[in-house]
Amino acid sequence: MTAPEAIDTFILYLATERGLSDNYQLSTRRSLESFASWLESHAKLTLGKVTPATITDYLAWRKRAGLAAASVKIEAVAIRIFFRFLHFRQIIPHDPAENLPTPRIERYLPETLNPRDVERLLSAVDTNHELGRRDRAILELLYASGLRVSELCNARLENLHLEEGFIRVTGKGNKTRLVPVGQKAIEALQSYLTEERPALVAKKTGAEIFLSVRGKRLTPQRIWQLVKHYASIAQIDQTVYPHIFRHSFATHLLGGGADLRIIQEMLGHADISTTQIYTHVDSSRLKQVHRKFHPRA
Numbered sequence: 001m002t003a004p005e006a007i008d009t010f011i012l013y014l015a016t017e018r019g020l021s022d023n024y025q026l027s028t029r030r031s032l033e034s035f036a037s038w039l040e041s042h043a044k045l046t047l048g049k050v051t052p053a054t055i056t057d058y059l060a061w062r063k064r065a066g067l068a069a070a071s072v073k074i075e076a077v078a079i080r081i082f083f084r085f086l087h088f089r090q091i092i093p094h095d096p097a098e099n100l101p102t103p104r105i106e107r108y109l110p111e112t113l114n115p116r117d118v119e120r121l122l123s124a125v126d127t128n129h130e131l132g133r134r135d136r137a138i139l140e141l142l143y144a145s146g147l148r149v150s151e152l153c154n155a156r157l158e159n160l161h162l163e164e165g166f167i168r169v170t171g172k173g174n175k176t177r178l179v180p181v182g183q184k185a186i187e188a189l190q191s192y193l194t195e196e197r198p199a200l201v202a203k204k205t206g207a208e209i210f211l212s213v214r215g216k217r218l219t220p221q222r223i224w225q226l227v228k229h230y231a232s233i234a235q236i237d238q239t240v241y242p243h244i245f246r247h248s249f250a251t252h253l254l255g256g257g258a259d260l261r262i263i264q265e266m267l268g269h270a271d272i273s274t275t276q277i278y279t280h281v282d283s284s285r286l287k288q289v290h291r292k293f294h295p296r297a
Contacts, residue, residue: 031078144185146249
């Protein structure tokens, strides 16, 4: 079996037997196709001849080429599960990735906006301008609910419950969660939904909350452009991107005294260790708590 055929077989397995998302399948395919291309052009090997050293050499090559450590780790994981599958199906005689160590990556501290800069950015939107109500609602919801940009783009009307103050979100792994919206975001959404969205609806418009001028679902790329545009107007010194609202959401909640488990639930983190990184960001809050409650502080 050729490498392209093996990759197709594996991706089909991920889709039909594992039920993994299209995005996961696409990411895995890209990783494996990159590896297969390198095998053919550099190592001159077939899949059955790959050794642990071959995989290590490839990952080192990717790192030298400037691939981020997190991306190298993703590729290593894809290669490991790919060879495990091939060996289990007896497509190759041995599993060269069986003892492959996962590359370690340094955990970074997420960037955040301070509350003052958040307010400046939100105020930069002119709601009297065309699509201003939509854009204000987008930014308010990103900050109020800590949504991932993909979750915001896919958010649907039937999942938005403004009277109750919640939105139902489908996140990673198709897991759903309820997230509070907040009064300021509710007001912005109500304004957009009544004053602007009806005029954007086209013949083939779906139930997505946020629409383009052509009545189509907004893309993550468009959200990036909008955030960058308003950050420029607000003259925010640091780099601003959609996910920084999610980081700020979590950090400001923690700083206000919210329980880490509650923040984990609202962010949709499967493992609380992912959420715990915000305790490092808000170290000043932790010191305040320590001074207040520890008997020898």
